[in-house]
Amino acid sequence: MTTDWQSLYESGNTPWDRGSPAPGLVSWLESHQLQGRILAPGCGPGHDLTALASSGASTVVGIDIAPAAVSLASTRCASLPSVSVLLADLFTEAHSSLLNSFDWVFEHTCYCAIPPDLRPDYAAAVHAALRPGGHLLAIFYLEPWEAHEDQNQGPPFRTSRDDLDRMFQNHFTLVEAWQPTAAFPGREGREEMRILKRLD
Numbered sequence: 001m002t003t004d005w006q007s008l009y010e011s012g013n014t015p016w017d018r019g020s021p022a023p024g025l026v027s028w029l030e031s032h033q034l035q036g037r038i039l040a041p042g043c044g045p046g047h048d049l050t051a052l053a054s055s056g057a058s059t060v061v062g063i064d065i066a067p068a069a070v071s072l073a074s075t076r077c078a079s080l081p082s083v084s085v086l087l088a089d090l091f092t093e094a095h096s097s098l099l100n101s102f103d104w105v106f107e108h109t110c111y112c113a114i115p116p117d118l119r120p121d122y123a124a125a126v127h128a129a130l131r132p133g134g135h136l137l138a139i140f141y142l143e144p145w146e147a148h149e150d151q152n153q154g155p156p157f158r159t160s161r162d163d164l165d166r167m168f169q170n171h172f173t174l175v176e177a178w179q180p181t182a183a184f185p186g187r188e189g190r191e192e193m194r195i196l197k198r199l200d
């Protein structure tokens with residue numbers, strides 16, 4: 001079943017909105033910089049965009065398929081001149097105006113939000129959005145569900161390290177993978193951060 005993201009925002013059913021940027025991103029940015037143009041697909045309410053705006057990047061573009069999310073993120077980032085937020089579908093937009101133009105893509109709870117059968121398309125779309133040699137910085141949500149819960153429900157849809165290896169191997173080479181020491185309550189030990197480099 002397709003998720004109606006706009007309706008979830010309109011009804012306030014947005015449990016992914018934790019009111020601040022992803023702790024794994026904030027922690028990584030304490031010792032790293034991002035340069036150039038960054039794309040954040042499925043940016044939602046835009047908390048991560050505020051952290052990305054102070055990362056050293058020249059341009060941060062958030063895209064989301066839900067107008068309500070674009071509105072929230074635009075308001076949140078109104079005073080940040082390097083940030084723009086667009087109403088766009090990753091699966092169509094990355095192949096047109098956003099093609100080959102980003103130094104970095106930042107992933108956080110977009111991959112787990114899309115139906116698993118679209119994962120190859122996600123990897124292809126991120127590859128297409130990056131310039132040659134560009135990188136994907138990702139916080140992947142591996143296991144959202146408790147052992148007694150239905151593992152096939154979603155979003156968020158569970159994933160595994162093997163699944164990530166398989167989905168990205170045709171388009172990316174893995175540079176680094178680690179478990180973030182900082183995470184939102186309830187997500188501790190359930191995330192993996194990765195840096196992947198675009199294969200040309």
Ligand SMILES: C[S@@+](CC[C@H](N)C(=O)[O-])C[C@H]1O[C@@H](n2cnc3c(N)ncnc32)[C@H](O)[C@@H]1O
Nearest residue numbers: 005016042043044064065066089090108109113
């Ligand atoms: C679980 S939310 C996470 C939002 C944000 N990353 C965060 O952590 O707060 C997933 C977001 O992806 C957006 N989304 C889903 N499919 C999309 C697509 N094909 N293109 C762009 N955004 C999409 C949804 O509207 C929603 O805002």
